[in-house]
Amino acid sequence: MDATHLATLEHIKRAKYRYLRCVDLKRWDELADTLTPDATAEYGTPALGKTLSFTGRDEILDFLRNTLGGDAIVTTHSAGQPEIDIDGDTATGTWHFDDKVIAAEHHTVITGSAFYEDRYERGDDGTWRIAHTGYLRLYETTMSTKDIPSLTITTNPPAPTATH
Amino acid sequence: MDATHLATLEHIKRAKYRYLRCVDLKRWDELADTLTPDATAEYGTPALGKTLSFTGRDEILDFLRNTLGGDAIVTTHSAGQPEIDIDGDTATGTWHFDDKVIAAEHHTVITGSAFYEDRYERGDDGTWRIAHTGYLRLYETTMSTKDIPSLTITTNPPAPTATH
């Protein structure tokens, strides 16, 4: 594992961190550049019902914008523990993550943990992007905030409105 | 801090990430190889009573299998903020982590944060393994899910049964 290999690990992690930050901050245009044009995604969240599969950057972005784009939903993702294996211009990565979805108006909070199973590719421009993302859930809980009458939720700043 | 030092940090982190993933996914055989044969562990979780100490890889694995091996318990560990100091073929590491234990049938959820205080060793085969793991709790909470009637918990996939 030489300096070039270590630098590649760093570039791949940056792509993933940027993707996660853009999801939580709803920065869809910036997020687009973290995915390959033909990227695929599988979101296996029980709260959404069956596993949802998307093919192509545009389809993934449409789903994220439509599901998370409004200011009624706050998401937070914390991912770590990367186990990344590089093979030339492609790589695989496993990450643990915790996430939370807060739909305050619907009095709903979803909390979960999972392992991402990703694939990455280096493009002709030298930039690493996510070619596939999916995850294996450890658990997921859903609850109504009405069960905790004292609970107050603030978002700061308010989530922006979707910009389709 | 040259490339060799940076690569060693990466190898040690990978050992830790693999250990944590194998605990949460109950992959006991794979987990065994992340520990030195004479590894020691101290789990100071208030919910388990006094600090539990184990000597030797087999004793640690027996404890983990017996305590977490069934499909009735889900655990999730997220560790980060590594402060790793290397001294030849040994190293020490401090990590912050959050963990959660869900025993849905017993209506119990345990949540906590702590700092790992680990020791690592490089074996004759060149592989870094965990020689000691222990932690210092910041807090731990235990609660019954019956206090939140709306709470639903799903695990996906269901945890495998223990394979002693």
Place this chain on the structure above:
Amino acid sequence: MDATHLATLEHIKRAKYRYLRCVDLKRWDELADTLTPDATAEYGTPALGKTLSFTGRDEILDFLRNTLGGDAIVTTHSAGQPEIDIDGDTATGTWHFDDKVIAAEHHTVITGSAFYEDRYERGDDGTWRIAHTGYLRLYETTMSTKDIPSLTITTNPPAPTATH
């Protein structure tokens, strides 16, 4: 991105991890050395009211000691997903983090997620320190533990008393 650049990233991360660990373990004297003498901080936690701004290491430490120094409050911070850009002897860093504040005697738990927006500087002694820290909240919740009668909270070890 050569080995020197990668080593600098590592040094900056270590400064941040040390700062976070010292906050949660209330090690104020050790924390002081993670900040530049003229460091600034902006803590925009809704639970504290308006954004609180501090100028200079001493002012930041006074605030942290006074707010978190007693043994009645437990904090835990988990930060990750670092996006660090280096420009000579200065650097910027964005991090995602989750935090929790438990004031058990006041039956209060505050939970939140945010993105740190930090600035770092390398001193004449070659050590990287935090020159500015601030954050952008994704959400923050406050609740009374009285709503969950079964909840038990233990801290281990007990938080030390403040040492002003």
